[in-house]
Amino acid sequence: MERLKTADVGQVAIAVVLLAGAIALLVCSLGSTKFATSTVAGVALGLVYGSLALALVLIYQATHVINFAQGELAMFTTYIAYQLIQWGLSYWEAFFATLAIAFLLGTVLQVAVIRPVQHRSVIATVIVTVGLFILIDGVVNWIWGGSFRSLPSPFGIASYDVGGVPIEHLWVWQAGVVLAGLAGVWALFRFTKLGLAMRAAALRPASAALAGVRVEVMLAIGWGLAALLGAVAGLMTEPSQYFLDQAFMQPILVYAFAAAALGGLESPAGAVVGGIAIGVLQTLMVGYVPQITSELQLPLAFALILAVLLVKPNGLFGRRQVQRV
């Protein structure tokens, strides 16, 4: 794996800007309860985007595939959790059981559906994931139908009152889970042999195979882990969407893509930071700039991301890919 230490100045500049932004948010929040409430809600929303973006980044880092079906997979595993609870398991039993099921599902999908196309063009794999999207949607609708179902948050609506700003217990848990996930992914790729093998399998399959890495297994594990992260994202997102229905991950997927693009598809931390930035921007726009009517929110968010990508084509935290000829 090569790493080019270019443009570290750029990275530092970005870090400084983000830090400045965070400090500005903090200062304004201390000044106004309304601002603080909006910001906190925005961070919570951003964590939701970030959690799914994390799964997207993991799959990309481990298998170099953009998975359009990530959100629907997460939705599917959430429905599985719902069904397990209907069959009598407690919330936390169902939670962990679902994670295991998600891992299995991810590996099976990779082996059955992605492996045959992954060495071909990007387009082929993208299409297969799009097909999976449609397929999973159909399957969920088939099994569970279109009605709203309740999968209540294990924390209810209890919230802490911090100086007049409500902070739901759920949000604290979400933050904890996302940060744990982020730390886990980072540690996996930085410190473990498995992580190294996975990255090698994704970047240089031929060389990795020669070095003894079981490439196919690594890719399958990558998908399994991403599905697991996605399941966590789905389970965390659902309570904040208030009910379970088929389409609940779709708006999240859109912003998760935006977060991943913004932060850089190679950077788990970037994805989470990108997600938080988008979430805060959204809630602040809703609260303070009503002239930006709701139709323009999506286009503006994406215009912003396009602008960022033009300046930094690999996202804020991405590294420029250098190809040796």
Added chain:
Amino acid sequence: MSINRKKLGALLGVVAIGIAVASTAGAASQGSPGVTKNSITIGGTFPLSGPASLYATIAGAEQAYYGYVNAHGGVNGRKINDIVLDDQYNPSKTIVKVKQLVENDHVFAVVGGLGTAPGLATWNYLNNKGVPQVLLATGDAYWGTCTATGSAFTPKPYCSKPKPWTMGWQPDYPGEAKLYAKYILTNKKTPHIGILYQNDAYGQNYLDAFNKALGSHTGDVVDAEPYNFTDSSTVVSAHVQALAAHGANTVVIFATPAASIAALATITGIKAATHGAFSPLTLLNNVSANRVFLIAAQGAHANVNNVVSTTYIKSQSATPKDSAMILAKKIINATGNAGLQQQFAAGDNNLIYGLASAWTFVDALKHAGATPTRSSLMKALRNLNETGANRNPFVFPGMDVKTSSTRTFPMEQLQFEQWKGQTNACNPNTEVNCGDWRKLGVVLNSGS
């Protein structure tokens, strides 16, 4: 690569195209479109899959009612065959499906189609061809204001020519919004009104009429928050937070079910966070007031006691002993469709809506002559008189379904209702201790 894969691939390609071609084959018909000696074929487009698929139960209920009528000999000896097609709430798909109904399946009339944009996409086509487009399952003003004929018609920006073959059914949204404005002015001493509305023609319909009805009191509106249909619930929640931040003590929700549930849950959340300081009078549009949505909101930890809305149909959960509700249960059970039966038991009001709408169609058909034509059907629909002894059993007691040369909206009455009876012991899965709608006041007129 093994040969089997290649074979499979080739076979797949051929099969795929074969299915596509074969599936579009339609039945031939004879005589007047859709009418034979012993059958009448009608059709409608519904979102059976995709974002709005909650409303699929309406189509199921309509078919159930026609099944019941057929089991009792049909209308003038003709059995009603209702073809329901999925348009996924996408207007270009609606056009394809409506063309299929008219040109391939040769339906007598397009009945009960759901959705405003789908209706707008096809009303030119259907009116040009003289195909009835009736009992549309949406309350936008278009279906009444554009469908008057002769001197009663006044051109509007969205309809320069009258659409005589089109007709709605349910009470229109502007009329409903008007009643909410009146309710607030009557019942709230110093209202500070916050409005959450969907940012499209649907939501705008409500908003404009509401503001107009407030008259000199439009200053009471402290904030109006638009949200997109595709917004996630958290964004909707942020809009509700904004309403609270503007000091609203009355919240009016002109939304679709998903956003309404999020709004109700958020209101409860803010109430808890402010220790009861924010405790608004909450009005909910009747599209979102189906019992199953209120139960789902309770599943999301919302406290929906005292929420106010309106209705125009009976409720199988509120008045289960009503003879029409007993009949409704019988009709739904006769379909053998477990999903429909489950929804009926859960109190899904859309089923009663479907039965009521289908009842009106059959009523019109009975008055369309021994051999109905499209013109005679329209004439019967423009002279509905479901009043007195001939009342529609499924609409709210005392309400009329009536049309005439001066009245183009069949239903122009609403009954206020308020949710009562939710306790902390509510279990959303069994719906025990979760309360229900209770009548509030008398039947009111929502027409202009």
Added chain:
Amino acid sequence: MRRRLPAVVSVPGVAGVLVVLPFILSSYHTFLAAEVGVFFVAVLGLNILTGYTGQISIGHGAFMAIGGYTTAVMSRDHHTNLILTILVAFAICFVVGLLFGLPALRLSGAYLALATFALAISVPQLPLQWSRYLGGSGGVQSPETKGNVWIYGAAWSVSAVLFLLAWLILRGRVGRAFRAVRDSEIAAVASGVEIGVYKTLAFGISAAYCGAAGALFVIASNGFAQPDQFNVALSLQLLIGAAVAGLGSLWGILAGAAFVGLLPNISPSVPIIGSEQGRDVVYGLLVVLVMLVLPGGLAGLPARLRSLRRGLNRKSKPVKLRGSSSQ
């Protein structure tokens, strides 16, 4: 060496069938065939970008939206001849495509895909914002409604013209440059091909085609243009069509257009489907399976069948070790 656009024999054959078809088919089936024609134009255009130049786009539904709204608005406000609106849509989208292609040069692979995805999501929102001119959620209705045969004629005539245009563009230097970009950007640069120019051009051309397709799409939709018709699903459909089509042979594009034009509308009464949900399951499965099993898309089907036959023959005859082995 992959087959380029087909021999002079099959084109008149297909053309002949297309001319005769409206006389054989019922009015409704003519309409369906017209819809396939609309997708033919779009898939043809997108195929130039993805198949020939190797650039991914999940956003060409946005260009259909621009083209479609051009037609609806021009027809509503100025009663412009519908065919003229198709030309205008073509031109406008060519320019917009170029404008998008220029900054897109900075992006590649996954990021390009995401940027085009952003386009697909954002553009349909715009009519909701400028609802006074663009109709908002009530849509824009053209006063002209055309019959099924007219729509069929328009769609397939435009298809024929644009197919010829594509053939002319792709057989020459431009086509070679596109393929060079697809096969190896580095080699292309080394050979003196200005990849920036050609990538941008590919974007412009494909956008123009999708603009024309969008105009036809709105004409086929009774002249009604509304944001829900141009959602992300449409862009995904186009991409599926282009991928399923494979590498640009006439048959491939026809098959790809039929695949995305007809399949999602299959009636649930067809066996094995059984319901609306079942239809989505089957459609999704088919998309996955076609990509898995037919690497060259449906365009590669004849080659596959041929090598299949060859493989069967080889089993019965002794092996001749001359020449290169086939797949």
